[in-house]
Amino acid sequence: MRRLSFPERAERVLIAALLLAILLIAQxxxxxxxxxxxxxxxxxxxxxxxxGNLPKDASTGRSLALIGLILGIVAxxxxxxxxxxxxxxxxxx
Numbered sequence: 001m002r003r004l005s006f007p008e009r010a011e012r013v014l015i016a017a018l019l020l021a022i023l024l025i026a027q028x029x030x031x032x033x034x035x036x037x038x039x040x041x042x043x044x045x046x047x048x049x050x051x052g053n054l055p056k057d058a059s060t061g062r063s064l065a066l067i068g069l070i071l072g073i074v075a076x077x078x079x080x081x082x083x084x085x086x087x088x089x090x091x092x093x
Contacts, residue, residue, distance in 0.1 A: 006063045010063070018045070025041065
């Protein structure tokens, strides 16, 4: 059996984290557990965006660099959207 690459292992861990987050959100007893699940869901989703776009044969160092780059691009897109919102909402007046 071949050894899984870093992106493949990271993807499996993130899928498990997403499932755990859904279970934590679904429980009706404790709001703190719900909040932890929500934070985990957001973090795992953002990381899954980056990890899902990695080449499957990338080394650990290259994977981490690409994850940083992809997350930077995602943050820039969100930031530009936030900055453009007042301008774009003013166009409809």
